[in-house]
Amino acid sequence: MTSHASAEQVHKQIASVLAAWGMPADLIATTVEVMVETDLMGVDSHGVSMLMLYEEKLKEGRLRIKERPLIVRQTAVTALIDAGGGLGHPASVMGMRLAVEKAAEAGVAVVSVTNSHHFGAAGYYARLALPRGLIGMVASSTRGITVVPTGGVEPVLGTNPLAFAAPTRRNPPFVLDMATSTVAAGKVKVYGFQGKPLPDGWVVDAEGRAVTDANFAYETLFGRDRGGLTPIGGTPELASHKGYGLGLMVHILGGVLAAASFTPLRKGTEAADEPENIGHFFMAIDPNTLRPDGRFEDDLDDVIDRLRATVPADPGKPVLIAGDPEAAKRSQRLKDGIPIPDALERQLRAVCDRAGVPYMLG
Numbered sequence: 001m002t003s004h005a006s007a008e009q010v011h012k013q014i015a016s017v018l019a020a021w022g023m024p025a026d027l028i029a030t031t032v033e034v035m036v037e038t039d040l041m042g043v044d045s046h047g048v049s050m051l052m053l054y055e056e057k058l059k060e061g062r063l064r065i066k067e068r069p070l071i072v073r074q075t076a077v078t079a080l081i082d083a084g085g086g087l088g089h090p091a092s093v094m095g096m097r098l099a100v101e102k103a104a105e106a107g108v109a110v111v112s113v114t115n116s117h118h119f120g121a122a123g124y125y126a127r128l129a130l131p132r133g134l135i136g137m138v139a140s141s142t143r144g145i146t147v148v149p150t151g152g153v154e155p156v157l158g159t160n161p162l163a164f165a166a167p168t169r170r171n172p173p174f175v176l177d178m179a180t181s182t183v184a185a186g187k188v189k190v191y192g193f194q195g196k197p198l199p200d201g202w203v204v205d206a207e208g209r210a211v212t213d214a215n216f217a218y219e220t221l222f223g224r225d226r227g228g229l230t231p232i233g234g235t236p237e238l239a240s241h242k243g244y245g246l247g248l249m250v251h252i253l254g255g256v257l258a259a260a261s262f263t264p265l266r267k268g269t270e271a272a273d274e275p276e277n278i279g280h281f282f283m284a285i286d287p288n289t290l291r292p293d294g295r296f297e298d299d300l301d302d303v304i305d306r307l308r309a310t311v312p313a314d315p316g317k318p319v320l321i322a323g324d325p326e327a328a329k330r331s332q333r334l335k336d337g338i339p340i341p342d343a344l345e346r347q348l349r350a351v352c353d354r355a356g357v358p359y360m361l362g
Contacts, residue, residue: 010039013352040334071098088117089120104286121177133286138163139249141260180247185229307319
């Protein structure tokens with residue numbers, strides 16, 4: 001069974017838990033905004049369902065919930081932000097907004113965030129560039145070791161997300177938000193909540209064979225030394241080496257550039273309560289520095305119009321543009337509510353009980 005909660009209810013629920021954990025009110029406001037928008041967009045793996053992981057990391061001492069992000073280095077077109085081991089949402093909003101402000105002045109800007117934690121869905125931050133008419137790009141390293149490289153069965157990479165947003169005039173903006181694995185680890189968790197089998201090629205076991213049982217797959221990802229998510233492509237025959245290379249590129253931008261840790265190298269040497277040091281990368285570009293005002297948007301609109309006019313394989317399913325499914329899901333969930341499967345509800349109730357706050361979602 002699945003119940004539904006309004007965005008306002010989910011907002012209040014997350015805020016109450018974060019407040020009970022001691023997070024400052026202004027950081028709560030930013031974090032909750034990101035998490036609720038993520039759920040509204042249909043990215044169920046990165047919204048309210050993350051509270052269980054955050055609670056676990058808080059208890060371990062790895063999550064410094066009260067810390068504020070600080071700018072530690074900057075030039076006219078770059079900056080480095082130290083997240084202080086806190087949740088990644090406040091530092092990431094700060095990072096993209098700073099990149100946008102610098103790019104509005106200089107045409108392009110890059111901001112890196114170091115010493116961070118999980119930041120939710122990368123697409124949220126890329127979208128922050130759009131109201132100013134800018135292009136936004138986001139890359140992030142990850143803490144989890146869940147992705148096997150092409151030709152291997154030992155996981156060494158994370159899902160390493162990449163997001164890109166570009167402004168338009170007539171059409172909804174282009175917003176790409178993707179993991180560089182075939183699927184995000186959180187999606188496997190969601191399939192487990194829903195009792196659905198995984199498609200072939202999402203996860204492989206210690207022998208490189210496809211795993212379709214979602215619960216066994218999740219155990220493989222987080223409880224075993226062999227097997228894991230596949231890079232985009234799934235198999236060498238379907239060019240998984242491209243996804244493997246793309247995932248490493250994202251780690252270079254989001255991790256190496258920010259002096260963030262690479263978990264396979266750090267594993268076994270870190271203290272039990274050491275912050276996770278995830279890194280993020282934010283870039284903003286003003287297209288008007290290269291094109292006369294509005295020409296970029298006009299040309300992109302023409303491209304999108306042509307793509308939408310593509311003859312579909314299924315007449316009942318028109319060709320979509322990146323960002324369309326999320327926009328449709330957001331509209332639906334604002335009307336019908338955010339789904340809370342029973343398995344998720346039980347876990348959220350337990351988090352609320354331990355935090356000493358009422359459960360508000362049903």
